[in-house]
Amino acid sequence: MEGVLDRINRRVNLFGTEEPIIQLFGEDRVIVQLPGASGIETAKALIGQTAQLVFKERNAEIGLTGDDLESAFASTDPNTGEWEVNIAFNDRGTGIFSDLTQRIVGVETKRIGVFLDDDLLIAPVSLAWIRDGRSSITGNFSREEARTLSIQLEAGSLPVPLELIQESDVDALLGEESLKKSLLAGIIGLGLVLLFMIAYYRMAGVVAAFALLFYAVVVLAVFKLVPVTLGLSGIGAFILSVGLAVDANILIFERMKEEIRIGRTLASSMEVGFSRAWPAIRDGNFSTIITCLVLLWLGSRTADDLVTGFAFTLFIGVVVSMFTAIVVSRNLLQLMAWIGLGRSLNLFSPEGTPTLTAGGRPGGAGQPRNV
Known part of the structure; x- marks a missing residue:
């Protein structure tokens, strides 16, 4: 039964982002609760009533x-952009699969039948002799079809057959109320951060505000695409990634302020500020990415959904935050310099416009020195 729990969890929670509740009930029953599942039929398609996944040649067992x-996952072909399912066998499976593809390669009438409890999932032809046990299954899949097939293959064989006893669909009234409160708290928190950035960094803060809003939209779009169910661990990871995105902008703006103080133009201060801030941003974000990969590895080994979901969500947030800080913020600042706002340096530095002393150095009375 422990093996059943592990296999079901892998089927419905491939990335550790769904946060299902899967637990034993008595000695021979399993309760599965899937938050955010779009209907009973979807849930049944992922869990299934299956015991054995078998590959056959002309309905003959091949062992x-x-x-x-070893693994199965959905991806897109880099050349055509079409969805496919990538598969990889272990050492034993590689040998059997190599012999099979060698026998039937290029023969349209000979196919590889993949059966789930005697129900045919797919029957592809072999286009090449696969020697290393790694291949891909194509067939004009939609994203959902490729994902579902990869989960069915990845889950492997259940040690016992499953029989569906009872099913129900419950409206998330309490969850809906909690979601409203969470969204309100998130909007207030993000608003306070944006207000501080604009008040302190002025026009640079406006740039940070646009970059953060862009970041939030992109991250939520990725969460929807994966998909990611935003439970407590996911929300925590998302908030942490927002902090990292803000931190990157602050590092850039502080370096820019230093350059503006010594009399550089906005365009020059921006370029130098970005180059000096990048090592700190790079090291901080890559350290976080490494931590995410370690947590993903540990979560997959211990079947801990909270750890895996937190790590996967944080990984997405960190990658997107690096993009927005380096690409979006930089391009917006370049746009401001191009349209002439660079002449008003006091809009970008809380200390105001640098001035020259009698000896020609910034700090005293006089006009700003541009370098």
Whole structure:
């Protein structure tokens, strides 16, 4: 039964982002609760009532089962952009699969039948002799079809057959109320951060505000695409990634302030500020990415959904925050310099416009020195 729990969890929670509740009930029953599942039929398609995944040739057993499949995941072909399912076998499966593809390669009438409890999932032809046990299954899949097939393959074989006893769909009234409060708290928190950035960094703060809003939209779009169910661990990771995005902008703006103080133009201060801030941004974000990968590895080994979901969500947020800080913020600042706002340096520095002393150095009375 522990094996059943592990296999079901892998089927419905491939990335650790769904946060299902899967637990034993008595000695021979399992309760599965799927927050955010779009209907009973979707849930049943992922869990299934299956016991064995088997590969066959002309309905003949060849000794290749789900236990020989090391991994299966959906991706897009880099050349055509079409969805496909990538598969990889272990050492034993590689040998069997190599012999099979060698026998049937290029023969349209000979196919590889993939059966889930005697129900045919797919029957692809072999286009090449696969020697290393790694291949891809194509067939004009939609994203959801490729994802579902990869989960069915990845889950392998259940040690016992499953029989559906009861099913129900419950409206998330309490969850809906909690969601409203969470959204309100998030909007207030983000608003306070944006207000501080604009009040202190002025026009640079406006740039940070646009970059953060862009960041939030992109991250939420990625969460929807994966998909990611924003439970407590996901929300925590998202908030932490927002902090990292703000931190990157602050590092850039502080370096820019230093350059403006010594009399550089906005365009020059921006370029030098970005180059000096980049090592700190790079090291901080890459350290976080490494931590995420370690947590993903540990979560996958211990089947801890909270750890895996937190790490995966934070990884997405960190990658997007690096993009917005380096690309979006930089381009917006360049735009401001191009349209002439660079002449009003007091709009970008809380200390105001640098002035020259009698000896020609910034700090005294006189006009700003541009370098």
